[in-house]
Amino acid sequence: RQVIRKALTSTEIPVYQLSKPKPKPVIDFVKPIILEWLRQDEQAPPKQRHTAKRIYQRLVDEHGFTGGESTVRRYVRELRVSPPKAFVPLDFPPGRFAQFDWGEVTVHLQGKQVKVQVFCMRCTYSRKIFIKTFAHQKQEALLQGHVDAFEFFGAVPQVITYDNLTTAVKKVLEGKNREEQERFIQLRAHYLFESYFCDPGKGHQKGQVENLVQFAQRQFFTPVPSVSSLEELNQILPL
Template identity: 35%
Template sequence: MLAMSEINCIKFLRNNKGLSISEIQRTLKINWRTAKKYADEDQIPKQKSPQRKGMMYEEKWGGIVSAWLFEDSKLRKKSRRTKKKIFHELVELGFKGSYRTVCYFISEWENSHVEGKDKGFERLEHPPSDAQVDFGVMEAGQDGELVDIHTLVMSFPYSNAGFAVPLPSQNQECFLYGLKQLFHQIGGVPRRIRIDNLTPAVKKTRSIDEEAELTEEFLRFQSHYGFEVQVCNPHSGHEKGNVENKVGYIRYNFFNKAPVMNSYEDLTAH
């Protein structure tokens, strides 16, 4: 079975470079039928990932803590939740595990999502059809209470155009659904999308020696829609400054006073 990176290479050579099946076969040194299968047919293998055990992985608690850690990663360190704060908030939600269990999970999450600051910069170019994507957390009123709205924003630095869709969470399901809604708003798919080290898309952040490793689900989504992905260096917000400005623009122009939300569809239309 081919890896997703090899499948994406086959599709790239076929769709972007216009190579024949025989040319792809010779270039990649693979079987002709294999090249044909992945170049022209909708064949995307489902690879099994090892299942981690324990209540943090088998129940909802790991997802909740991951969402909190991801939100806090965008805040200054003094404003982030401590491990004890996270534990006490989980207990209020009905968590029955120990403080040590939470600490182990947080340490593992930090080891897989936080890298040392990369001081190397690359020249940023923004040709037409290149987009940037990021989340912004805002507030809206629903049933008499303030609720967090996770707004997925896509901007095009070349034209300074921007699009947005409000979502209930920043998990993978919401992220991929949000991208589909943005494609619908735009009326097409960008040629290339620059993203931050978003947990729903990036399994391992890039380092000096290695490229970022994308999640299998996002790789399948990318392969289906045919766009390229460019992952920012860790702690390098300047590499997607245009979309960060768009997030601020939407926050201060549409969420300055928390709008009343009947549904996410109505809020999207607004």
């Protein structure tokens, strides 16, 4: 019961973590030496830099290293291999992905020129779009927009891509990890979809919906519409 209760309240996939790293006494002793040699290599000509084999030979000859060559090779490889970069998929399976973004347009509302917010969501496989205007970008607008979009699509995408908007993200953590807003977590838990947040300042990672925002501004709000209410305005939109 404790395991089930923890799973129901957690939004993270459980991962086994060691309470402390396993000791590697043989290689740990020479790690600082290897690091210093590799730092020195940065100033040396490319053809005169240490190979893992040469590092092993020097460790044996100069420091009495008793470990195996494979141990040294493994550690050097860990230092030299760059971590894999996160990427946004360009091949989209049916029903798998959607992208979301806010846009802003000017309209004549009851004779006054005002700015309104445009909720935009696009399914990346079918390219089906949902657009709706709101008076603001507050959390209730974000949540209501999702509910209306899912009803319009007749389905819920498995993964939705977002900017790091504060109505969904409480705190940006290391890498792709995010501390999400509680009500946004509840929305995801109810509709059973995953969130994918772009890297900060990398809005191009959701290019389809960014193009949709520009398309909507030109297609549905040019010329500037004159309406008596947002309900009337939404009647001309694909929702």
